[in-house]
Amino acid sequence: MQSNQLIRYLEEVLNQSLSSEESSIKQSFKLYLGDNGVEFRPRLPSSLIMDSNLYFEIYDILSFALYPEYTLIRPASILFKINDGPLETARSFFFPWKIGQSKRLIGTVSELLASQSPNRISVMDGIEYDFNKGVHVVITGPTGSGKTQALRFFLEVTHKLGQLILIDPKKSDGARWAKKHADVSLVVPNKGDRPEDLLPRVTETLSNALQIINERQDALYTDTDKVSANYLDLGFEPIFLCIDEVASLCIGLKKSLLNDFHSLLLQISLLGREAGIFLILSLQEARHDLLPVAVRSQMGVRILLGRIDKNSAQYLFPELHSSDFPLPSGGKGTGIISINDGEHFGIEPVAMPTIIGEE
Ligand SMILES: Nc1ncnc2c1ncn2[C@@H]1O[C@H](COP(=O)(O)OP(=O)(O)O)[C@@H](O)[C@H]1O
Ligand SMILES: [Mg+2]
Incomplete structure (x- = not known):
């Protein structure tokens, strides 16, 4: 027109x-x-x-x-x-x-990787962001809505961008994917582990990440003269720390263990950006007892998959309080996304990439 x-x-x-x-x-x-x-x-x-x-x-x-x-x-x-x-x-x-409309990316892993620009993550043809600005990612949605598939996409992409640490409490798709990628650090339950057995290893992994953050902060203080500097100025590699189904780490845990876990997540989410440590989390609902509000508010990229209504949006998109919702695109792996990177405006419909075949 x-x-x-x-x-x-x-x-x-x-x-x-x-x-x-x-x-x-x-x-x-x-x-x-x-x-x-x-x-x-x-x-x-x-x-x-x-x-x-x-x-x-x-x-x-x-x-x-x-x-x-x-x-x-x-x-x-x-x-x-x-x-x-x-x-x-x-x-x-x-x-x-x-x-126009953004288009879903559909292809083999190599094809999807070929469609990415340097330092940017293209979630759709038409929705992309600089991961240093979008920083942390959270994906929520009910079972079957496409969280693990979405995470798989982030694994494939971030694996090419830097170091990858994957925590997969269900030892499922992610763990099997990591088996084929020897350079990925994988944390999964050992045979017969209960949640309280896995969590200490998870908190150790998070503590190590926090340690790296501290070291990089020290280096940024002593080794650069720039006022506004980040890990890239010192040539460090980005580190991506992915957790599939965060909630399954939290269920049935003693309050003190859970608090330790949450406090580590919070510190990483607050301090990770400058040091180049990025979180990618998936969970069914971003409920306050599973993902503290302070952590949630550090998530620059929010993705909600599955049915979008007042009920499903209440935790991750509390600003969507009226009856209005963006147009849903429908189908597997679809929902809404918000990227808070200074370049994007607000909430838009999203259809996460479809990965074809195994490579
Ligand atoms: N982006 C997508 N493109 C195509 N199919 C998808 C997509 N996301 C999910 N699916 C389909 O839906 C199924 C369930 O997705 P999954 O990621 O396991 O959901 P969740 O982790 O939320 O339970 C997948 O096995 C796949 O067949
Ligand atoms: Mg899943």
Whole structure:
């Protein structure tokens, strides 16, 4: 659609949806299209109340009206733009978008790896980020929603980027994958282990990671003159620490053991970025007793797979409190993603890569 046609179409859609029987809002706003999104500029005075209810109501209407030519991205909170000109029209709501739809990556491991750019992780054709900025990743969703497959994708990619440590409490797909990759450090239960037998080895692994963080911090203090420096300045390799099904480490544990585990996770999540130690976690629900809120809030990349509703989104996406949800793409390994790296705006639909065959 031409942009003037598109503006007319969207203005009409908003008029129909937002006007009441008594009053039309037709004369009270204008839309402007840019490369990155659409601007809703009210002309004051107007009957419209420019609050977050209105913002997300407009978001819902536009999101539906624009799909699939454009994919609207749901910001965590209102985005404003300030305009030059008269005070009556000096501000607008801004709705970021992406042209078209992102496409799921489907291919063999080599094909998926070939589609990645240096230092970046492409989750879809159209959704990619610098792992040094996205930092830690958490994947949640019910059984069968595609967490392990998603983790497998991260394993394949991060394995090429740096060192990989994998903790697989269920000794399943990840553990079998690691068997074929001798350079991966694997922590799995020994035969007959109970959760309390595995956890000390897990905490030892996390303590070692924390030790590396401390050493790298010292090195950054003594060996560079730059004020804002990170592990890359000293030529260190990134280290990725992956845990599949975090919850299965936590069940049935004494409170003190669990606290140790959580406190290590928290320290790594807080200090890992500069030192180049990145967490990739999967669990069914990011419940507070399984993943402390402080750890959760350090997760720059949040992925929720499976059915998306108020209930399933409450832990990982607490900002999604109203009835509105981004368009689900449907099918295995699909859901929503948010990347907090300073480049992305908010929540968007995601379909995790499909890996074909074994290599
Ligand atoms: N991204 C995906 N592409 C294609 N199929 C998938 C994808 N993710 C999951 N599946 C299918 O769904 C099944 C269950 O996924 P899995 O990752 O084991 O779920 P979870 O770990 O959440 O229980 C997989 O065996 C696979 O057949
Ligand atoms: Mg799984």
